[in-house]
Amino acid sequence: MRKLLFLAGAMLLAHAAQAAQAGKIIFVAGNATIAANAAVLDAPVGEGELLSTGADGYIYIKTIDNGLFILRPNTQARIASYHVDAANPVNTRIKLELISGVARSQSGQAVKLARQNFRFNTPVAAIGVRGTDFTVFTDSDTSRVTVLSGGITMSGFAGACRPEGTGPCEGNAARELSAAQKGQLLQVQRGQSAPQLLQGNSSLAPDVVAPPRVDEPGKNSGGGTASTTEPSLDPKKDLTLKAEKANQEAQVAANVPGKTGPDVGESKPPYLEVTPTPPDPVVTLPPKEVSWGRWTAIADQPATSGLSKAGAERLGTTEDFVLFRSRSGSTFATPVQGSMAFVMNSGEAYVRDTSTKEKVAATLSNGELSFDFGKATFATKFDVTTKAADSFKMASTGRVGADGLFSSTIFGIPSENMSVTGALNSLNGATYIFQGSPDAGRHMINGVTTWTK
Incomplete structure (x- = not known):
């Protein structure tokens, strides 16, 4: 009985020790x-498994969320963790580690939905x-x-940015780089906290240190310039590569010499260049539209909106106003670093006397709205004035x-006397509805x- 229990326990431990699958190999060479x-080809890649390429080696990995992780020659890396929670992306945790060499990462769907939980580590950054x-x-x-x-x-x-962390490191030392900054790269050397922006130093670029193959997804035939299209990872390429592999194995079995080696035993199957499948064109959707309306009639002014709107989700309501965002279109992606301030473009507001029930129109002035994207917070304030010269100061902060x-997280103290529900529709515009009492x-x-x- 003890022996059976021991064997059963050992099997359970062995099963638990198996790494969760993070992706599979869709191409390998050298x-x-x-x-x-x-x-x-088609081998599963588990979390934590060491991936290595030699001087002629390449590995293309398709991750479980249809992303891409490519290792070029003389590279060591691992997918440290790839936990995807499609139902609740806040629980997704993804970490890639490049130990040495050159690697390329293209975000899959899970990363796009939970980029705050994605980390790509190198030995120094x-x-x-x-x-x-x-x-x-x-x-x-x-790096x-x-x-x-x-x-x-x-x-x-350095400081709070540690290798064992998850998500992007935040703070004054963090630096951003976008695809719009063509010819530029960020560099970090051991002991540095803030990366250095290098202008047009192409000899140091990763694509020069280890150039891509001509069939690398998302690259042109010249090998060094990024395509504007997404990589093609469709099954046709897998089928082509499988046929190539079968042909190579058949040549070895028939003792057909390969490209190199003095005899059959040392020969390598010849590599057949594969013409990559043309990638699907990228369809750029317009951003989701943010709109608002007044759903109540006030005095002789009829309502301008209902509480619902076809093709749109309702973000929130106040006593008189409603805020919508269209369901179709691309969702705005909030920056992970930096700050930004906006100026008030327009506004409409009403002040209701809670004892007499009288409601009067008011004007808004001295508006301020700012975002700290590194801390994922906002702050706003403005003055409200009625025709009778009543004046009130309104303010709020939130996430x-x-x-x-964005919406308020603190409400009910004198310095923050209103609730806010709003949306950024770009880095150039925002809209929010508000409600609150400035005088108890x-x-x-x-x-x-x-x-x-």
């Missing part, structure tokens, strides 16, 4: 290994993303990164999400404001 075994395609070179003392699409944030390991939605309930003020850079 000398390449995974967990000390030869890397082969941490990299975070905004739904991005980027390439990294590293050795034990220096450099270039961006093909989207943007990244990079920080050296901003990764999708550009004697008056209730609600309205809407729009803001621009």
Whole structure:
């Protein structure tokens, strides 16, 4: 009985020790290994397994969320963790580690939904993303990164930025790089906290240190310039590569000499160049539209909106106003670093005397709205004035999400006397509705404001 219990326990431990699958190999060439075994097409890649390529080695990995992780020659890396929670992306945790060499990472769907929980580590730096395609070179003392699409944030390991952390490192030392900064790269050397921006130093670029193959997804035939299209990872390429592998194995079985080696035993199957499948065109959707309306009639003014709107989700309501965002279109991605201030463009508000029930129109002035994206917070304030010269000061602070939605988190103290529900529709505009009492309930003020850079 003891023996049976021991064997059962050992089997359970062995099963628990198996790494969760993070992706699979969709292409391999040259000398390449995974967990000390030869890397082969369609092999699963587990969390924590060491990936290595030799001087002629390449590995293309398709992650479980349809992302891409590519290792070029003389590279060591691992997918430290790839936990995806599609139902609740806040629980997603993804970490890639480049130990040495050159690797490229293209964000999958899970990363795009939870980029605040993605981390790409090198021996000296941490990299975070905004739904991005980027390439990294590293050795034990220096890391450099270039961006093909989207943007990244990079920080050296210092202070609160530690290798064991998750998500992008925040703080004054973090630096951003976007695909729009063509020819530029960020570099971190051991002991540095803030990356250095290098202008047009192409000889140091990862694509020069270890150039991509001509069939690398998202690269053109010249090998060094990023395509503006997404990589093609469709099944046709897998089928082509499988046919190539079968042809190579058949040649070896028939004792057909390969490209190199003095005899059959030392020969290598010849590599057949594969014409990559043309990538699907990228469809750029317009951003989701933020709109508002007044759902109540006031005096002789009819309502301008209902509480629902076709093709839109309702973000919130006040006593008189409603805020919508269209369901179709691209969702705004909030930056992970930096700050921004807006000026009030327009506004509409009403002040209700809670004792007499009288409601009067008011004007808004001295408006301020600012965001600290590194801390994911906002602050806003403005003055409200009625025709009778009644004047009130309104203010609020709160949190901003990764999708550009923001709302108050503190309400009921004198310095913050209103609740806010709003949305960034770009880095150039925001809209929010508000409601609150500046004088312990004697008056209730609600309205809407729009803001621009």
